[in-house]
Amino acid sequence: MRFAVVPAAYVLLLRDAPTGATEVLLQLRQNTGYRDGHWAAAAAGHVEQGESVFAAAVREAAEELGIAIEPADLTPVTAMHRTHANGQPIDERVDFFFTCRRWAGEPRLLEQAKAADLGWYVLDALPDPVVPHELAVLDGIRTGGLPAVTAYGF
Template sequence: MGREDAGGYVPAADGSPGRFQVVPAAYVLLRRGDEVLLQRRQNTGYMDGHWAAAAAGHVEQGESVLAAARREAREELGIEVATTDLEPLTVMHRTRPDGGPVEQRVDFFFRCRTWSGEPVIEEREKAADLRWFALSDLPGPLVPHEAVVLDALARGVVPPVTTYGFEAPEDT
């Protein structure tokens, strides 16, 4: 068994649906005063031409979300970030109903105000630009689910858990 079915579940040994699987990712929002560092995506096959977190990516097997955030900052921006400088911002559970199992995701967003080195584009094939923007004057287009977090950050009210892509907001 151990294989994912079309519904996103990994079947249990007895043939029952088992547990639902999600794809985890880490996002590092570098902050400088009221500014955030964003990159413009290119040649990735996902949201190319959109502005996005300067450092973000999937958590690899056997890697913690904190290690993934630090690795992405190093790989994409050439900077070193200490685990203690990664401030949890929000966790987003998101989906795309037509996207199948690979579109069932959990995204961990971190704010980071301290790092070592100067951020630069390290993966030129994946990023066309890298710039600081005031939260009150963000560029467009933004990756839609990231825009939700950036908008909340600009308003100064970021909930600890957010959802995206579900039919209706959850009742509180």
């Protein structure tokens, strides 16, 4: 049976800590109805009709963090085909993960109704809990073992 998928763009902002370790910017989800109380990518969201995944990533970073990103500064990390295996179309996903190390502006929490906190975390010392499928990607970035296309939940 054919099904529709919901595409989403994730922007993982990375920077070098004073110790030389890599840090990622994460937000603490609240009032969203999905994985509230979990840490997640600081900027992520659905791709809107007529929008490329690159445009969605740039838009989400501006809407959620108040920063400007050039599409050329987005580095594709993996495309994740993901399911909750419940048969509901809303839970059939294709997630596009990007890292970004250059942007204009200082990231700040703009959607405070949807996120309780924002912070930089070393990839080797992430807060707990992290949204599971995002943790799989962060672990892959940390270890360098992430394939171009992944599947999750199957």
